[in-house]
Amino acid sequence: MIPRYQRILFLALMTLSVLMAGYLWRVHQRTIARLNSISSAATPIEAPGGATIQTEAVTFLLADDAAGTITPSDRQIALPNEPTIRLRAILERLFSDYGQTDSRHPLKFDGSAIADVFFLPLPLTPPKPPESGYKNTEEKTTPSPTAFTDMAARNGYMAVINLRQSFADAHPSGIEVETLTVLSILGTVHANFPQVSRIRFLVDGKTRPTLAGHFSLDRVYPSTDTTLQSTKEIP
Amino acid sequence: MPWIRAFFLLLGIPTEECSGVFIAENAHRCGSPTLHRQKKCSKPASFAAAAVAALLLPAARAQTPAPQQPVILLDAAHGGPDTGARLTEKLPEREVTIAFANRLQSLLIVRGFKVVLTHTTPDDAANLTGDGRVELANRSGAMACITLHASGNAAGVHLFTSALPETEPALQGAKPVPWNEAQAPWVTRSLRLASELQAAISRSHTPVTSSRTWLAALDSLACPAVAIELGPLDDATAQDPAYQQRVAEAIAGALLFWRGHPNAVTGTGAVR
Ligand SMILES: [Zn+2]
Numbered sequence: 001m002i003p004r005y006q007r008i009l010f011l012a013l014m015t016l017s018v019l020m021a022g023y024l025w026r027v028h029q030r031t032i033a034r035l036n037s038i039s040s041a042a043t044p045i046e047a048p049g050g051a052t053i054q055t056e057a058v059t060f061l062l063a064d065d066a067a068g069t070i071t072p073s074d075r076q077i078a079l080p081n082e083p084t085i086r087l088r089a090i091l092e093r094l095f096s097d098y099g100q101t102d103s104r105h106p107l108k109f110d111g112s113a114i115a116d117v118f119f120l121p122l123p124l125t126p127p128k129p130p131e132s133g134y135k136n137t138e139e140k141t142t143p144s145p146t147a148f149t150d151m152a153a154r155n156g157y158m159a160v161i162n163l164r165q166s167f168a169d170a171h172p173s174g175i176e177v178e179t180l181t182v183l184s185i186l187g188t189v190h191a192n193f194p195q196v197s198r199i200r201f202l203v204d205g206k207t208r209p210t211l212a213g214h215f216s217l218d219r220v221y222p223s224t225d226t227t228l229q230s231t232k233e234i235p
Numbered sequence: 236m237p238w239i240r241a242f243f244l245l246l247g248i249p250t251e252e253c254s255g256v257f258i259a260e261n262a263h264r265c266g267s268p269t270l271h272r273q274k275k276c277s278k279p280a281s282f283a284a285a286a287v288a289a290l291l292l293p294a295a296r297a298q299t300p301a302p303q304q305p306v307i308l309l310d311a312a313h314g315g316p317d318t319g320a321r322l323t324e325k326l327p328e329r330e331v332t333i334a335f336a337n338r339l340q341s342l343l344i345v346r347g348f349k350v351v352l353t354h355t356t357p358d359d360a361a362n363l364t365g366d367g368r369v370e371l372a373n374r375s376g377a378m379a380c381i382t383l384h385a386s387g388n389a390a391g392v393h394l395f396t397s398a399l400p401e402t403e404p405a406l407q408g409a410k411p412v413p414w415n416e417a418q419a420p421w422v423t424r425s426l427r428l429a430s431e432l433q434a435a436i437s438r439s440h441t442p443v444t445s446s447r448t449w450l451a452a453l454d455s456l457a458c459p460a461v462a463i464e465l466g467p468l469d470d471a472t473a474q475d476p477a478y479q480q481r482v483a484e485a486i487a488g489a490l491l492f493w494r495g496h497p498n499a500v501t502g503t504g505a506v507r
Contacts, residue, residue: 173320174386233437
């Protein structure tokens, strides 16, 4: 015979566990409902540090093989503020456009076209020996966002674009097609980085005589508007 | 005395120091203040001599007609181990450029030109360097230097001139000219030649574009220079004989016109 106090205790614990199970079930249902409402919502979740990433209009100078032209085209894309990452993101976007099969200037390559990019303050002179120990803190080879505009106001920058060898090796060969690729890069840099006055290319960190057998890739190019109107004379 | 030197130049007599002829090497010799044979080559004098020579030299050449035939330099690009672009699975660019160069050569010869080819078969370019081609061209005294390319992807004919900034004729010889910028003083004349070629090719019912580019083979040439890239047209590749013949005849016709052109002065032979 089970004592009476034990029976009461058992029933009390039993009731408590049933109530807890009911509560948990309700919380679970609520959570599912909340998650469903988030995934079906059209608005994206704000990324951490969303204040620095915002979409803005970027001008791309796009090559067109058939017409033999380079035309400016504005797109809204999200960009970071740091100049080197920004330039790299813009160029990656340009090349991803050319990587599409329906591109007007199709380029086939695997992975990323760019190894890295960096800026050098101009003029390129040998560093002066420090006269006193204090001045060194001001001189940086990698510009910070503010230093970038300060120094650009004086001499401008050289943008160095280090392409991947896999990209250069896979690039179609021909004066016209190589010229259009480089003019498109030069013009896109010019349109978005007014501080840059010179541009040069490396391929996997080395100079390369030509892009794909024709265009001289080992020179220093002025940053200019490379928009190319059609010069095609069709009889 | 710059005017005496200019007078000697008119007569074609070379003066020892600082003749003022605007080839890269002499310009370098006169332009540098550090070299030893500088007694009569003080900077203002050399500048004045060079400027006077630059102004008078083309005129002097025009007044005394050259006894030889006018020379056209044809450079079939690529060759030897450098096969160039792959136009189709079995057609390398070097085969097309040499076929086109040979075709153009005969059309130019019958029009009274002397043609200098950098090479004549795809294989004999094996030991020909890029600088070697340029040196040959700059020694030829050509009134036009044409370098020929072919491609499988950009339709029609494409003309290219050097993207080097044009230098003022008065500045020629005033400062040293780097090897890869020898074309700079010729850019204006090269652009005129390109526009003559474009007009002629267009008249032959062929789509043609003209633009500027950075090409090592053009930038070192000391003559009016144009690169011609023959792309596919409709169903024809750049190796199609009828297509090649049509373009070659247009080019030959344009060069015949160029012969009487005031800009058709010949190179002075900058060699490395
Ligand atoms: Zn070629």
